[in-house]
Amino acid sequence: MNVASLLVELVLMPLVAFVVGLAMVLMMRRIAARLQRRVGPPFFQPLFDIVKLYGKHTQTSHGLVHDLGIVMAVGGYIAAETMLPVPGMTGIADKGGLVVLAYVMMVPSLGLALGVGQCANPNGSIGISRALTAMLAYDVPFIIVIFGVAFHFGSSNLITIAAAQQAAGIAGWGVSQMPLLALAGLFALHGMLGKQPFEIYVAPAEIATGPMVEMSGKHMGGLFVMQCFQLYTAAVLYVTLFLGGGENWLSFLAKSFAVLAVPVSLAYLFPRYRTEDLVRLMWKWPTMIGLLGLAFLMH
Amino acid sequence: MDMTFAPDPLALLVIGALGLIVVGAAGLAFGRHLFRLVLALGLAEAGANLLLVIAGYRWDAVAPILTGSAPAAMVDPVPQALVLTAIVIGVGVQALAVALLVRVKLAYGTLDLAELKALVERDIRAAAGIGEPDSAQAPATLPGPAGLIGERP
């Protein structure tokens, strides 16, 4: 691959991710609205939200680290998108791989944590403490899944993983080969997103207690952008690992949206988990399912 | 040894000598009074000396004195010479011990070993400036690794 086309891909991949991510946000909000018998927001609402937040007159910053936190949060995901192969584009997926991606995805969280910490609001710090605890919770099943997939396909290169599934057809997909790991992965993915019923560490409903407490204006806008990327990344990663990756854009997008839509619809039915309960849940069921899946896989 | 009892005089003497040593040792082990200990030592020493004499004794021989006539079978003279030396040494040591006992009695007013032990222990501690010994129930002050600091709380 020549450098020029690679550069084009590197620019395009985050852009596509952003647009798709906006649509995903819209979809999630629509689903929530439908479940609550509401109409839901209009099509461009996510974009309008971002624009509105950026355009606010009062923009309060608590210092450079506060700003840089947002920069890291957004920038980290932009980098992550270039490591996720999509139909027709692989970016630098061959130079990183699954483990690198998993760790690059932690950089935005760290950025956010730094930004919140600088705000000197104890409620924000409590939110970060919860968020990191939650990360410890959902990462355990997540890494079991990563291990299983990488071991199964004999590589941690996402391109190889996707290609192997596509070559073997649906029977060769991760989800058919390792259903238990796929199930565990779904749990972990959902925990990672911080949506109902695991949203306590984001605490979107309680402004005063949570990481977002000092976020407003551009900071909030940046986090909104990050959320788009986050949804996209999680969905696409799952599709790549278990659902054969993207043969073409149509099936790829359909699978990605489905990955989000199905569990979100189910999860809305559950009440919110406390942090400790989240940890307990994640370390119990998905971890056990994942380990069982590994046991099947390795014998 | 066969089980029929034929009183071999030599064996009887050896048993007697060993018996003296054992009796003396028992006295040393169970005695509580210093003077009794010294006496027990003397008893045991007599046993040891007897053993040495027996080592060279022959029933069918004469005293080892050269008289100029044809030498008959003689008792081995060396052990007897040795025993003489040993007795002298034993007496000297016992005299010294008794002299020391006098000093001890003057210093502490008692010759009871248990009492002396406590007094001396107290004395040494006082001279060194050490408090009472640790109770076994207080391991926290032990000088071992158990008493060292852990990580900061």
Next chain:
Amino acid sequence: MNALVLPVVLPLLTAFLLQPAGRLSAALARWAGPAVLLVCAGLLVQIALLTGGEPVTAAIGGFAPPVGIVFYADALALLMAIAVPVSALLLWPRAEAGEAGVRQSALMLLLVGSGTGMALSGDLFNLYVFYELLTVASFGLASATGTGRAYVATVRYVLVSGFGSLIALAGIALLYAQTGSLNLAQLADLAPERLANPLGLAAFACLLIGFGVKAELFPVNNWVPDLYACAGKPISALLAGVVSKLAVLVLLRLTVLVFDSPEAREMLMVLGLAGLVTGELAAWRARDLPRLLAYSSIGQLGLLFVALSLPGPAGLAAALAVALHHLLVKPALFMLAERWHGSLDKLAGAGRASPLAAGLFTLFALSLVGVPPLPGFWAKLLVLLELARGAGPFDLTALALVLAVTVVEAHYLFRLVGILYSPGEFRDRHSPRALAVAGLGGAVLVAAMLTLPAVSDALAGLASQAADTAAYRTLTLGGGL
């Protein structure tokens, strides 16, 4: 070579003449002792130079062995014999005026004479007599401080060593009953046929216990802590340093020449290990320096017995290395304890008050623990290598115990070093003589480290000579020079 007799006879003679001489002139009484010791040391050195380390014998009174009493001086015996007057000179009691001073000097001379005799004698009963003489002298010296506790500690010492002597006497009786001789060379000749039986072993056990009292052998060593805590420190240094080594020398001759059987060695090793473990553990809990050193001395001598139980010249070399190291280090440490006698916790600040003493203590501690490249390490290494060579379960247990106990040793010694160097109120400084003795010990230690190849060659020579039973027998029984 009848000059060999002089270093024994001269001090004894002077000891008895000292009392009347004291009446005549105080100065004479004061200086006669050291002068005689100097002469003795000089004589011995001259003999050593003349013989060049080759063994020589001397039959006393012209009676040829095995009937007469014989002296046997190989390099090892001469080394020990030289060590006696030299140590006594270095540790000579502080001059007291009048009767008491004269008495002490006489006792010291008695100790030196009998000690030299022990080093040189080649006859078991003669050894026993010198041993008793030395014991009596040490009773007097130990109780010389005149405090009540010194008397009590000495009484205890008298009882234990009295009992030890009679057991040794019983052992001698057994030996004589079996062989009809007490000459070591002749015993060595007779041992394979007459002593390779339970009775021989019993005789060895008796002798071991008897001579073990001075050598701080378990279980006849429980007089040690109290005595060293109560007696004057130079006396403790002398007893722990050179006197214990003389007893060890006797046991060494006995094991090499007479009782060279696996059972005897096993007995020696078990007792040595028991002493090693109990001594070091007790030292770990000791709360004042003199007793800490006393316990540690018991432990060190336990190691020495373990080494002594190892067969062959290599085992002997290991034992000699440990013995010489201890001979060098322990007296120096006791001299340092002269002023550091209180509770360990009260020594804080001593490092600042007398940096030289603290530095020397640290050096000795490092060597005792066995930190390379100090001599203590090489001594320990030799012992360990010989233990590993045996490789039986027994040897390996001993190996593990020696290693484990070293950790304990390091802990209590460096806990103390830590205390010495921590800030505190302790201000006592050492007497120049104590510092000089300790400094000399340290200097010799460092010199030995720097000339390690030469020292190790000399050690191997000593060991092979001492292990050469054939030479001992032919030389002694073949008549003197």
Next chain:
Amino acid sequence: MTPLDTLYLASAATLAAMLVLGDWRRAGVLATLMYGVQLALLFTMQRTGSTSFDLSALGFELSWRFDALSWFFAVVTLGTAFFASWYGAGEWLRAYTGRRRLFQSALAANVFAMLLLLGSGDLLTLFVGWEATSWAGFLLMALAGGLARDAALRYLVYAMAGAMALLGALVVLFQAGGSFSYEAARATLAAMAPGPLWALIILFGLGFGAKLALLPLHLWQAAAYSETPAPGSVFLGGVVGRMGLFALALVLVGLIGIPHLQALAVPFTFLTAQDVVAWVAALTVVLPTYTALKQNDARYLLAWHGIGQGGYMLLGLIVGSALGSAGGLLHVINYAATQATLLMVVFGVRHRVGHTDLNRLGGLVARMPLSFLALLLGIISLAGLPPMSGFVSKWMVYSSLIQDGRPFLFLAAIVGTLGTILSVYKLIHNLFLGQLRAEHEQLNEAPLSMLIPMLATATLAFVTGVAPGLVLGWVADAQAAIGLPVIDYTLGGIASPRASLDMLWVVGVMFAGFGVGALLFYGAGGKTHRVHQLDNYAGGHFLDAGMRYHYSDNFYAGLMHLIGGWYRGSFHWLEGAIGSGLSLVAQGAGGWYRAINPAFYLLAASVALIAWVAL
């Protein structure tokens, strides 16, 4: 004179110079320069090997030589010494109240001893170097007195126990093979029966593990490293524990060999010796890391992490594949740079504030921005996140575990990393973020003499993260020296079909992403208004500076609610139990000597026995 001789001479000269000139005002600068000279000499030396002097004592040959493994560890040693000494050369030294000469000499002695250890050409020399390193370390740890003395004494117990285990192994090996040389040992070990081999592996493991602070021999390390004066702590934390890894690499990998370990089964189980070592390493990763999470002193927190990071190195090494062992070895150098950076920052804070209590600091980012930057880079590297070097080595370890098919070890490794992320966030949050205390409002940035080295090591950690190929060559040579498969590397990392990594691109894209993020943030939208650090509201109330609202104590309350009960202090209990047990025996032994006449009981028994034998 060989290059190695020159190096030893330079190192000895440094020690001598510090012994003589240690009290001089500029002694620190001199020492730094001399360490620099040593480092330069090392770089001029051939990496694959050099020999030095031989000695002979008691019939044993002692020889010193360097191979690529020694060279690799020597670079880390001298590099850490150089930066640590620089750190302590300026204002720190002027403010230091302890004995300077002693301190400078102790540091130089440590370096010299470690070089001697690294150059050991046979097992006896290895032991000599090992002891020298242990005692030099003890000196450095103990010289601050007080708490440090107690911690050092505890270290000494562990170190001596380890050294004695090692000595035991050596003498047994000597008698089995007749020589202390590596070649003889290799041959002996190859032919040895499983039973004795297990015994030797355990003894070597105890011996070297004590310094590496492998579980369960880890309790001494945190306090001993933390209480040492700043540059000493940096040096100890950065590199001293790695000597244990060096020796393990030399013996377990170089002499015994990974295949032999794989073939050596634990009786009655399906485990092999390799599994056992790997699991010890994995537990060393996990447990100390979570102990670190509970620390309230920044130095202790970092020191506990140091123990855990040692586990990663051993884990990678013992996997034995080219990737894993390279990762383990690479982590040595990465970790040294990282930990040095972190400790320098923490001690910089201590220099300014006077303590490192995580509950009594906060908000220092505005006061000490450069320190913050260095700490940020450091924690990213310690947590093993891109773009820092800590990520690269950990990635190699993870990937090798995946390739080797070891899910639980992988899980343990990552759980350790997650714990690290949690606790390093606590570190940076409690130190630099959150509420600024009123008494710290006028605080200055750390002095330049301390800032430059910390930024330099942070830069090193960054550069070797971006271009790991710069140092992977050293690692590859070291692998070859102990007979491991050699890693195939590029400038940016690893190129292999099973797991590839090109940090040049990854970091490039990350920074491009940050650039875009910054552009989006600063280039678009309304102008931000920056409020003062002390201008805060919470729950509608103005928070004035007199109110303590920094959320610091029990930072992960929710998590601790869940896992708090798992901290049982079992190792402390074990240590205490051994100590008390020994103490009991010791009391018995002391009682034997203090009792009135026990000897006579025994003697009476023995007389009876002899009488029985005689009759």
